[in-house]
Amino acid sequence: xxxxxxxxxxxxxxxxxxxxxxxxxxxxxxxxxxxxxxxxxxxxxxxxxxxxxxxxxxxxxxxxxxxxxxxxxxxxxxxxxxxxxxxxxxxxxxxxxxxxxxxxxxxxxx
Numbered sequence: 001x002x003x004x005x006x007x008x009x010x011x012x013x014x015x016x017x018x019x020x021x022x023x024x025x026x027x028x029x030x031x032x033x034x035x036x037x038x039x040x041x042x043x044x045x046x047x048x049x050x051x052x053x054x055x056x057x058x059x060x061x062x063x064x065x066x067x068x069x070x071x072x073x074x075x076x077x078x079x080x081x082x083x084x085x086x087x088x089x090x091x092x093x094x095x096x097x098x099x100x101x102x103x104x105x106x107x108x109x110x
């Protein structure tokens with residue numbers, strides 16, 4: 001009988017949305033400039049996920065954010081712990097929109 005590992009669910013919490021106006025002004029054309037933090041997520045928003053598939057909240061709002069944090073999700077879900085973390089089963093990850101990044105907390109739900 002093959003060994004099947006059950007991957008635990010995870011909770012993703014939006015910790016912070018930031019906006020770097022100075023970078024936007026220096027590097028983006030006027031017609032491409034965002035006017036504030038990412039509008040796809042809100043601070044405090046929580047999403048419970050099955051790490052084996054992209055949840056609807058990411059698929060419909062920002063698949064790029066999912067792609068950016070997916071490696072951290074798999075690490076936490078697989079039992080890895082962030083070095084120096086105060087709590088096991090928790091890590092911090094962010095999307096790579098460096099003009100208006102979103103910071104996520106990822107927690108393993110055992």
